[in-house]
Amino acid sequence: MEIFLIGVLGGLLALDATSVGQFMISRPLVVGVLAGVVVDQPLLGATIGAILELYLLVSFPAGGSQFPEGATATVVAVASSAGVTGSGVLPLAIGLGLVWGQLGGVSVTLLRQANSKIVEERRDTVSGVSWVVRRHLSAIALDFFRGCLVTVSGVVLGRVGLQALSASWPLEVPSSIGLLLVGGSVSAGIFLRDLGGFRQRRTLFVVGMALGIIGSRVL
Amino acid sequence: MRTRIKSGALTAVFMRSFLVQGSWNYHTMLGSGFAFAMLPGLRSLYQDDEDKLEEPLERHSEHFNAHPYLTGIALGASLRLEADGAGAETVRSFKTAVRGPLGSLGDSLVWATWLPGISVLALAIYWLGLPGSWSALVFLLVFNAGHLGLRIWGFRVGYSEGRDVGRKLKVVDLSGLTARLRRVAVLFLGLLVGVLLGAEGGLASAGLLWGLLSVAGFAVGLLAGHYAWRPAATTLVVSIVLLTTWGLLR
């Protein structure tokens, strides 16, 4: 029953990313919280979501290029780590999320190739109006099932893997987070470059950084 | 010839613009979704005559692509052109010329600035130690206020201006807005980096080694830009696999 719910969640969130709405409920930050509630691991869910969000900060779907799919990746990472103990949960979940995000991206590409056929095949018996409606809605339905499938397969595999491997992870929790933040820092650096680079933006950047350090010390 | 489109039909086209990417494909990209979204408006124009609808539906199924939030501009303007009785060629060349700019304006404003900008703000809130649900809520509310505003404005301005929508876009200066928002995003990014350096759950508690490596990672991203993204993600996944293997063999 729970896996069914997770699948439906994965499918719906996958829809939000492209096909329906784009309200960005599908961002890892939000998905982590939602999936955390579903599998009753709200803290872990939020942490996984925040770290994956940091990674996917600078990766966006411009002009139909392939992109890592953050929604299914985060559901898979969070749902796989539910009930698993040991310091390896977080890094393994993130690693799994990154790999599954890429696979999700490939599945989106495959879906879009299938859509190329769906939108061009027309049966003579159908009027133009119902053809336009039918092909569009069936492509959306297909995207939903794709999201479910990618999510469920990831969770089934991930649960077995994380359960088996988490205890042998060699690093302590703070070091594990350190490792994950090294990767996240690369994204932060890319984003600053995208925004104009350090030299051009140093004043605002340094002011923000000072506020951040002070804020983190005060709170 | 000028025909009125019923306001209910306009609303329906606007609502359908949220689904415009539903059948995204490599042959016509948004084409099929564009026709789907135009349908209520075209129905209203051609008084539901299915035979007369064939040709315009075929035309609007042709290749199109833009940022989803700004596609409403093209939908609105195309409805205006259709209602004014503009010829098929005018509609076609308008859509061809407008798809690139609407793509790049939207990508720079939304995907490259607004989305990651609000996202780093929400991440800073999260690493300050506030609950994840708060940061998610802040993200969704702020981001979507801009998102919905842009969609509604775009559709209206498209429908009122028609082919001359370019002139209006120039006056409104979305690029200027993007430039200003980029500065705000820099501030938020700085905030996030500061919080990550100072916060309990961040680099402060991870130790010097990870702190230095993170600075190095940041520098790599800053210098190499997007060329660094894939190698960095791959390196991380490989490190996780190697560390796990080492742990298993130990």
Place this chain on the structure above:
Amino acid sequence: MSIVLFRVDERLLHGQVVIGWGNQLRPDRYLVVDEKLTVSGWEQDLYRLGAAGTEVQFVTPRVAREKLDFWRLDATRSILLTKEISAMGCLAEGGLLAGEKVNLGGIHHGPGRAEFLTYLHLTEDDISELEKLEAEGVEVTARDLPDTHRVNMKTLLKGKWKYS
């Protein structure tokens, strides 16, 4: 040398170019080499809207051939764009682009076009144009964005990498 990218892209100045490549390479100017656009003011206005404030010049292939050396020596960093492979071929004639790299971006589906990459649909004529480019000493690769795979001509024409 300060033409930082030669690119063939049917949509010219769209998100992939302005954000993807623009953020990466930071050009001061876009050079759009296209016969028809040089005489269409309203289309130029629309394309300029998408360039995020960066200067855009529209020139015919003939003028571009004359100015190529000037652009190369100029301190202004330019990204040069054409809609079709044939226009790039016209620039390259007589070895003018020898030793340069040409990037293939999006060319979308249409009659007579076969899919080589998800973003690249080529006609028979396109392929012979590509071979001509290589014969003129140009290195042709396909890559839609800086953070995706680069595909060289040989792999491209084998039709590999269909899913990336």
